[in-house]
Amino acid sequence: MTWKREHNYLGISENPMKPTTIRALALVDVRRFEIHELARPEPNAGEVLVETEAVGLCGTDFHIHSGHANYNLDDSGRPIPLAESPQILGHEIVGRVVELGAGVSDLAEGDSVLVDQGLQCMSAGLDSLCEYCASGDSHQCEGYREYGITGVPGGFAGVLGVPAVNCVKRDTAIPADVAVLSEPLGCVLHSMERANSMPTRYRFEQTGGGQAVQTAVVLGAGPAGLLFLQHIRRVSGFDGPVLVSDPNPAKRELANDLGGEAVAPEQLEAAVLERSNGRRAEFLVEASGSGSVYAQIPSLIRKHATVVAYGIGHRDAGLTLLSQVQWKEAFMSLSVGASGGFDPDGRPSIYRRALHLLQDETIQGDAIISHRFHGLDGLQRAFEGGNKDAGYIKGAWVVSE
Ligand SMILES: [Zn+2]
Numbered sequence: 127m128t129w130k131r132e133h134n135y136l137g138i139s140e141n142p143m144k145p146t147t148i149r150a151l152a153l154v155d156v157r158r159f160e161i162h163e164l165a166r167p168e169p170n171a172g173e174v175l176v177e178t179e180a181v182g183l184c185g186t187d188f189h190i191h192s193g194h195a196n197y198n199l200d201d202s203g204r205p206i207p208l209a210e211s212p213q214i215l216g217h218e219i220v221g222r223v224v225e226l227g228a229g230v231s232d233l234a235e236g237d238s239v240l241v242d243q244g245l246q247c248m249s250a251g252l253d254s255l256c257e258y259c260a261s262g263d264s265h266q267c268e269g270y271r272e273y274g275i276t277g278v279p280g281g282f283a284g285v286l287g288v289p290a291v292n293c294v295k296r297d298t299a300i301p302a303d304v305a306v307l308s309e310p311l312g313c314v315l316h317s318m319e320r321a322n323s324m325p326t327r328y329r330f331e332q333t334g335g336g337q338a339v340q341t342a343v344v345l346g347a348g349p350a351g352l353l354f355l356q357h358i359r360r361v362s363g364f365d366g367p368v369l370v371s372d373p374n375p376a377k378r379e380l381a382n383d384l385g386g387e388a389v390a391p392e393q394l395e396a397a398v399l400e401r402s403n404g405r406r407a408e409f410l411v412e413a414s415g416s417g418s419v420y421a422q423i424p425s426l427i428r429k430h431a432t433v434v435a436y437g438i439g440h441r442d443a444g445l446t447l448l449s450q451v452q453w454k455e456a457f458m459s460l461s462v463g464a465s466g467g468f469d470p471d472g473r474p475s476i477y478r479r480a481l482h483l484l485q486d487e488t489i490q491g492d493a494i495i496s497h498r499f500h501g502l503d504g505l506q507r508a509f510e511g512g513n514k515d516a517g518y519i520k521g522a523w524v525v526s527e
Pocket residue numbers: 184185186217218309310
């Protein structure tokens with residue numbers, strides 16, 4: 127499989143009117159950023175040049191920054207140390223088209239676009255899609271790579287060459303720093319669709335049979351948990367109790383505002399028993415990634431419950447935990463990323479749907495973006511404790527100073 131040339135350190139601008147360099151925030155080692163002056167990329171055929179307007183700051187960015195994760199792998203699957211290969215992070219990207227590559231006719235300079243950060247068969251312009259892209263599982267593509275995660279420079283570069291089919295045109299009904307939530311919301315949509323595609327016993331909709339979910343639980347009220355909560359309420363249309371647990375009082379308060387019943391983790395089991403009249407939950411989402419939280423799951427679920435595993439990590443959680451879930455024959459749904467099929471114009475349909483849910487305010491994004499960081503200085507500050515502020519839920523980098 128051949129990929130088009132990516133944004134690299136070598137492209138040289140030919141038009142003397144255009145700036146020839148960009149200033150990118152490069153992560154050159156664990157917890158160490160440097161501002162690198164790089165050659166401004168040129169759009170290849172089929173690509174557009176996107177100037178970043180806003181980038182959502184994601185747990186993944188913070189994990190890579192702190193050295194807890196590194197998804198830039200060599201051919202043998204070994205993570206390449208940052209000191210050997212610096213990374214430019216940022217994968218929740220909204221930007222403005224500033225230049226069209228050859229052959230692009232369905233975008234124009236000045237368009238604001240949401241970027242699907244996943245490079246897959248459609249991005250590469252392949253005539254025949256791999257089996258995963260063909261089945262609408264684009265983020266499992268056999269040739270999958272991601273801006274800002276797998277070593278391909280991401281939104282913190284400020285300017286990126288992006289395949290036009292990865293760019294979903296948006297109106298400006300909501301600001302760029304809220305539209306960045308389309309990516310995590312796309313992941314949540316994918317996760318819910320995957321769970322709903324299983325022949326589960328308990329369901330939010332009983333059109334295809336099954337019994338009604340009576341009590342739902344969301345573990346973790348970070349951005350993902352709050353998006354799941356809103357999805358359960360406002361997309362699945364569930365009006366029974368949704369208990370949301372989180373140790374952070376600010377997150378619990380927001381969960382209450384968004385239609386959940388927030389509970390501290392140590393009170394969760396008692397609350398679930400009470401609100402479900404002893405039945406326990408028929409539907410549970412794990413959105414914390416914490417091992418100790420995962421350990422609570424067996425005590426919270428009803429037999430044959432649906433368990434959606436979304437958080438990643440679960441350090442220190444032993445595999446015996448799985449046996450306890452197995453005893454209850456839970457339907458476990460595992461998902462990662464924002465896989466989806468392609469619209470007739472080649473765009474990722476799930477990003478488009480996520481964007482529309484935010485634009486028509488079915489999903490309230492504004493409440494989730496608690497912090498905005500301006501300019502490259504502000505962006506660095508976000509990683510140097512800015513995300514530890516009281517009341518921090520999720521940050522967005524706003525490129526303008
Ligand atoms: Zn993300």
